[in-house]
Amino acid sequence: MAEAFHNFIGGRWVPARSARTFKNLNPATGVALGEFPESGPEDVEAAVHAARGAMRGWQLTPAPKRGEMLFRVGHLIAARKEELARAATREMGKILVETRGDVQEGVDMAYLAAGEGRRLYGVTTPSEMPNKWAMSVRVPIGVAGVITAWNFPLAVPTWKIFPALVAGNTVVFKPSEETPEMGWHLAKLLEEAGVPAGVFNVVHGTGPGVGWPLVQHAGVDVVSFTGSNAVGTKIAVEAARLGKRVSLEMGGKNAVIVMDDADLTLAANAVAWGAFGTTGQRCTATSRVIVHERVHDELVRLVVQRAQALKLGDGLEEGVEMGPLVNARQLERVSGYMKVGADEGAKVATGGARASGAGLDQGFFFQPTVLTDVRSDMRVAQEEIFGPVVSFVRVKSLADAVEVNNGTPFGLSSSIFTGNVNAAFTAMRDLTTGIVYVNHGTTGAETHLPFGGTRGTGNGHREAGHTMLDAFTEWKSVYVDFSGKVQRAQIDNN
Numbered sequence: 001m002a003e004a005f006h007n008f009i010g011g012r013w014v015p016a017r018s019a020r021t022f023k024n025l026n027p028a029t030g031v032a033l034g035e036f037p038e039s040g041p042e043d044v045e046a047a048v049h050a051a052r053g054a055m056r057g058w059q060l061t062p063a064p065k066r067g068e069m070l071f072r073v074g075h076l077i078a079a080r081k082e083e084l085a086r087a088a089t090r091e092m093g094k095i096l097v098e099t100r101g102d103v104q105e106g107v108d109m110a111y112l113a114a115g116e117g118r119r120l121y122g123v124t125t126p127s128e129m130p131n132k133w134a135m136s137v138r139v140p141i142g143v144a145g146v147i148t149a150w151n152f153p154l155a156v157p158t159w160k161i162f163p164a165l166v167a168g169n170t171v172v173f174k175p176s177e178e179t180p181e182m183g184w185h186l187a188k189l190l191e192e193a194g195v196p197a198g199v200f201n202v203v204h205g206t207g208p209g210v211g212w213p214l215v216q217h218a219g220v221d222v223v224s225f226t227g228s229n230a231v232g233t234k235i236a237v238e239a240a241r242l243g244k245r246v247s248l249e250m251g252g253k254n255a256v257i258v259m260d261d262a263d264l265t266l267a268a269n270a271v272a273w274g275a276f277g278t279t280g281q282r283c284t285a286t287s288r289v290i291v292h293e294r295v296h297d298e299l300v301r302l303v304v305q306r307a308q309a310l311k312l313g314d315g316l317e318e319g320v321e322m323g324p325l326v327n328a329r330q331l332e333r334v335s336g337y338m339k340v341g342a343d344e345g346a347k348v349a350t351g352g353a354r355a356s357g358a359g360l361d362q363g364f365f366f367q368p369t370v371l372t373d374v375r376s377d378m379r380v381a382q383e384e385i386f387g388p389v390v391s392f393v394r395v396k397s398l399a400d401a402v403e404v405n406n407g408t409p410f411g412l413s414s415s416i417f418t419g420n421v422n423a424a425f426t427a428m429r430d431l432t433t434g435i436v437y438v439n440h441g442t443t444g445a446e447t448h449l450p451f452g453g454t455r456g457t458g459n460g461h462r463e464a465g466h467t468m469l470d471a472f473t474e475w476k477s478v479y480v481d482f483s484g485k486v487q488r489a490q491i492d493n494n
């Protein structure tokens with residue numbers, strides 16, 4: 001029988017009050033890995049109650065001490081990197097090399113956020129009045145509701161949870177129902193690092209069953225969400241209605257631009273990694289290649305060659321280069337886009353169908369796919385497919401390439417391959433995404449730089465980097481008057 005896992009509420013490991021459970025499945029084999037609580041509003045209520053109860057004590061814990069706990073979490077994650085990476089590959093499918101990177105990002109984020117415990121800088125500034133002191137300090141918002149996707153099951157939650165905690169917020173976390181085990185591990189790690197009961201809580205379950213009641217709960221002051229645009233937009237509308245802060249990280253339609261003076265081997269390698277890594281299920285996945293007409297055919301040939309050489313299989317196996325899609329729904333979605341593309345006139349240069357054969361039939365495998373003859377206004381060039389599918393759009397100039405790049409509803413990541421420094425700087429200036437790479441693909445963000453996108457990708461927030469605290473803190477301005485008089489600003493000194 002699959003192992004039974006519990007919620008973590010108020011420092012206790014508890015089942016859903018309804019006693020209902022759901023199964024966590026391995027997408028490569030279909031085997032059940034564990035039973036998790038299928039929680040409901042009553043479990044959210046208990047977790048928010050615990051988080052509110054722990055708030056004052058946590059806020060009064062000196063920030064450097066909060067940071068020290070995160071350092072311990074970082075050490076613990078590092079010590080268990082292999083175990084955690086294996087667990088992540090088992091439950092969401094991407095290959096071990098990549099889940100190790102995912103876990104490493106959690107380590108990096110822990111250390112980065114922990115350091116904030118000794119910074120959390122405010123601003124002091126001279127007062128316009130004599131004998132008066134003026135400063136502004138960051139203060140925590142309260143209880144943070146954290147809701148995440150499954151594709152970076154350790155890294156993405158840490159981008160939210162660690163900054164929220166170091167700033168003095170308490171947290172109720174709803175992991176994706178596709179990757180509940182990583183949520184469970186995070187709670188174990190924080191418990192072991194000495195984070196007090198109630199400061200961090202995990203409630204497992206579905207979006208409607210747990211995520212939505214968390215968004216709506218009056219005891220949740222800020223919501224941080226990573227996931228699809230459909231869900232994120234709904235959450236934003238509800239948060240606006242309820243007057244709470246919300247930060248959103250949503251979809252992407254990222255492009256690599258390849259100019260006619262680019263190193264084509266380098267570009268092809270980067271496109272293959274960006275398009276087929278994590279089976280194309282990264283928010284920063286390369287899903288478009290905008291290529292100068294003079295090098296189009298050669299680049300297609302090189303990328304097709306790489307796609308066809310990829311070894312598909314269970315990500316836990318040595319030598320496997322691409323794992324399955326996360327579930328049947330994703331398989332159906334990606335397959336559906338093949339028909340959409342064909343109806344619009346796109347051609348399949350390689351792939352285009354479910355992958356089958358030895359070791360693949362029990363899982364949700366899809367062939368690495370290259371689409372050509374794609375125009376920028378086609379749906380396959382505009383919508384997030386979230387699978388191992390890359391569309392080639394042919395252009396005549398850098399100006400055209402920039403226009404195509406910027407012409408989608410998303411604005412997460414973009415990239416240019418060129419040997420021309422002027423073209424590189426023009427692209428750095430004119431590409432309107434939150435992240436821009438030069439001579440590097442669309443993936444590979446580092447935790448100490450801000451992460452996030454423009455337009456439909458988000459709502460203006462950036463995670464990680466020096467911006468990590470912005471979503472989880474308020475500014476409080478404090479004036480101290482030691483003149484012994486009533487000094488009227490704007491009046492007495494003019």
Ligand code: NAD
Nearest residue numbers: 148149150175176206207211212227228231249250251283
């Ligand atoms: P999803 O929107 O289906 O689910 C995301 C989370 O929201 C899950 O935990 C889910 O249970 C929850 N949820 C679903 N319905 C909800 C509701 N009504 N109320 C509250 N919560 C609800 O997305 P997904 O399929 O898990 O993830 C894929 C998406 O995530 C892609 O669009 C991808 O681009 C995006 N993503 C973005 C980033 C980024 O940083 N921009 C990073 C990773 C993934």
